[in-house]
Amino acid sequence: MLFYIYTTFIVPATVLIPIAYAFINYRSLTRAFKIILAFIIFSAVMNTIASVMARGYHMRTTGIYHIYTPFEFGFIAAFFSEFYNKRIRNILYALIVVFAVFCVLNTVFIESMMKMDSNARSVDAIILIILCMLFFAKNNSDLDSRWADHASNWVVAGLLLYYGSSLFMFIFFDNLTRDDIMTYVIWTLNATILVIEYILFAIGFHKCRAQQTISTSR
Amino acid sequence: MQGTTDNIYIQMILGMCGAFILVVSFILFSIRNQNRLLRQRQQFQAAEIAHQKELLGAVIQSQETERKRIGQDLHDDVGTTLSGLRLLIEMFKPVDDKDQQYLNFVKSGKLTIDKIVKDVRHISHNLSPATLGYYGLAAAINEHSDIINQSGKLTVNVVNDADAILENLPLANATALYRVLEELMNNTIKHSGASKADIQFNSTPGKLLIAYKDNGKGLSGSTSQLKKGMGMQNIESRLLNINATYDVTTKPGEGFHIHINYPVI
Numbered sequence: 001m002l003f004y005i006y007t008t009f010i011v012p013a014t015v016l017i018p019i020a021y022a023f024i025n026y027r028s029l030t031r032a033f034k035i036i037l038a039f040i041i042f043s044a045v046m047n048t049i050a051s052v053m054a055r056g057y058h059m060r061t062t063g064i065y066h067i068y069t070p071f072e073f074g075f076i077a078a079f080f081s082e083f084y085n086k087r088i089r090n091i092l093y094a095l096i097v098v099f100a101v102f103c104v105l106n107t108v109f110i111e112s113m114m115k116m117d118s119n120a121r122s123v124d125a126i127i128l129i130i131l132c133m134l135f136f137a138k139n140n141s142d143l144d145s146r147w148a149d150h151a152s153n154w155v156v157a158g159l160l161l162y163y164g165s166s167l168f169m170f171i172f173f174d175n176l177t178r179d180d181i182m183t184y185v186i187w188t189l190n191a192t193i194l195v196i197e198y199i200l201f202a203i204g205f206h207k208c209r210a211q212q213t214i215s216t217s218r
Numbered sequence: 219m220q221g222t223t224d225n226i227y228i229q230m231i232l233g234m235c236g237a238f239i240l241v242v243s244f245i246l247f248s249i250r251n252q253n254r255l256l257r258q259r260q261q262f263q264a265a266e267i268a269h270q271k272e273l274l275g276a277v278i279q280s281q282e283t284e285r286k287r288i289g290q291d292l293h294d295d296v297g298t299t300l301s302g303l304r305l306l307i308e309m310f311k312p313v314d315d316k317d318q319q320y321l322n323f324v325k326s327g328k329l330t331i332d333k334i335v336k337d338v339r340h341i342s343h344n345l346s347p348a349t350l351g352y353y354g355l356a357a358a359i360n361e362h363s364d365i366i367n368q369s370g371k372l373t374v375n376v377v378n379d380a381d382a383i384l385e386n387l388p389l390a391n392a393t394a395l396y397r398v399l400e401e402l403m404n405n406t407i408k409h410s411g412a413s414k415a416d417i418q419f420n421s422t423p424g425k426l427l428i429a430y431k432d433n434g435k436g437l438s439g440s441t442s443q444l445k446k447g448m449g450m451q452n453i454e455s456r457l458l459n460i461n462a463t464y465d466v467t468t469k470p471g472e473g474f475h476i477h478i479n480y481p482v483i
Binding site: 136140143145146147148157160161164165166167168169172175182183185186189190193 | 226227228229230231233234235237238240241242244245248249251252253255256259
């Protein structure tokens with residue numbers, strides 16, 4: 001029961017924290033942060049649909065993940081592309097298209113809609129971990145301000161924490177459709193990491209305003 | 219089969235926890251590393267600024283020493299020689315001491331020498347005001363403003379409500395503030411067309427506040443544009459060297475105001 005309340009109501013509700021912070025600071029948000037806001041809203045909508053389907057109508061929701069994964073990758077890769085020059089940006093856009101094609105092929109030929117898209121989500125997580133690492137490698141040489149003053153650092157930390165920690169879960173994703181206590185434990189762990197990610201996103205949105213104040217006063 | 223599945227679950231949980239710890243550690247190390255690099259750079263910049271200040275201080279000090287030497291040489295050597303020359307002219311006795319040409323020569327010669335002596339004294343005073351060393355900043359500023367007031371070009375009004383601080387100012391810092399006020403008065407005379415200038419010394423605990431204002435034509439442009447001028451650069455470097463800050467407010471037709479804030483140690 002506790003697991004049910006936690007994963008069905010509490011965790012999905014925490015998505016409102018970054019959304020609220022984003023709208024409070026909306027005028028200070030750069031394009032990259034608006035992309036992240038769109039991603040969070042998209043996630044919230046997909047999550048609600050999946051919850052209603054699973055809890056309300058007892059329908060299988062694995063198909064939702066097949067649709068969600070390429071969009072998730074698209075949003076996050078587009079977020080990262082905002083921090084690079086035109087050449088790298090184009091490479092990232094091309095990567096989004098290639099990954100979407102890979103997801104379709106995976107669904108058609110390897111993992112059907114009736115199974116979890118373990119392969120696609122694992123590849124998605126690995127690429128996003130690499131993008132997070134590249135971002136930190138690039139940003140660590142920026143010595144103009146403290147790490148915590150960069151709004152984007154908080155968002156990327158959230159992404160790295162979520163995809164890094166959940167990679168093992170994504171690899172064995174297909175085992176998580178069974179109804180037993182261990183599955184609940186893993187889903188609860190995943191949900192907790194998701195809450196941490198949302199809190200880090202909220203801090204990032206909050207820092208956007210502070211960052212703008214600093215740059216204007218200069 | 220059930221045993222294998224349970225094993226996978228445990229491995230998944232362990233993997234997730236391990237990865238979580240790894241990622242958190244990576245982020246924390248990354249933050250610590252970047253903050254350490256940032257701190258090192260700030261320390262390096264602070265050391266560089268301190269070194270620049272030291273160099274500036276040395277330049278200003280050697281400039282003051284040289285000014286003092288030239289001022290003293292002018293006062294002692296040239297002044298004494300001119301007094302001797304005046305005495306020689308007075309002592310000279312021609313055959314006919316009622317000769318009008320001789321009397322005219324003596325009169326104009328003495329007048330010219332008196333003027334040169336006066337000019338040399340002014341130049342010597344400007345180069346190194348002796349009053350500053352003997353009686354302090356307030357007396358030196360009063361003396362300088364008296365000279366300006368006598369010229370009739372400008373009326374300088376000095377109000378001193380910070381006697382205790384001014385008396386205990388170190389000579390190097392008093393010299394810096396004197397040079398700044400001297401530069402401000404020169405600027406007022408040369409550029410502003412003002413008829414009146416006010417200098418006010420005030421104090422708050424640990425601070426000496428100097429307010430200077432004139433009723434001249436003022437200046438247009440931003441503070442950063444004003445700072446580009448040679449005079450303002452001199453003022454800025456002198457104040458920077460004694461850790462003082464300043465704030466300029468000026469508008470066309472509204473005069474020139476500057477507030478100097480000098481922290482007293």
